[in-house]
Amino acid sequence: MASSMSLKLACVLVLCLAVAAPQAQGTITCGQVVxxxxxxxxxVRNHCAGGGVPATCCNGIKYLSTASQSTPDRQSACNCIKxxxxxxxxxxYGLxxxxxxxxxxxxxxxISPSSDCKSIK
Incomplete structure (x- = not known):
């Protein structure tokens, strides 16, 4: 039950931060990145508990790569993730x-809270 609650809290937190995260002028939105x-x-939070990477995670990473081809899109995605x-x-973060x-x-x-997104080309 506590695990379910922390997952819900993390999802709400992600959505709130997605709305407030700064973005460069790109076509990919923070909402799409999140x-x-x-x-x-x-x-990436509970890897020690075992289990593989969800296929939806893999698909999301591939989408992010495809959707962020320009410098502004990469900077926007970086700022959002950061x-x-x-x-x-x-x-x-290693994982x-x-x-x-x-x-x-x-x-x-x-992928880190200390990434220098302005340096991405």
Whole structure:
């Protein structure tokens, strides 16, 4: 029951941060970024509990890569992710940053609350 409540709280927090996260001028929205990666949150927070990466997480990572082809889109996605992950406790960033490579996707920035999104080209 507590796990279910913390998942619901994390989802609400993600949605609130998605609305408030700063964005560069790109065509991808923070809502699209959050929506595509939402299924990865439980995995990167609770990996020690076992289980594989959900297929919806893999699909979201691939979507994010395809949807953020321009510099403004990559900066926008980075800013969104940066703002959202800062508010979610317990994320395993080492694992999080391995996910794109697991699916043959190259994301040009680290998923971290300290990412320098302005430097992304």
């Amino acid at each position: 929506s595509s990666l939402a299924h990865c949150i439980v995995y 703002g959202v992950v800062a508010g979610i406790p317990g994320i395993n 999080t940053n391995k996910l794109p490579g697991m699916y043959g996707v190259n994301i040009l920035y680290k």
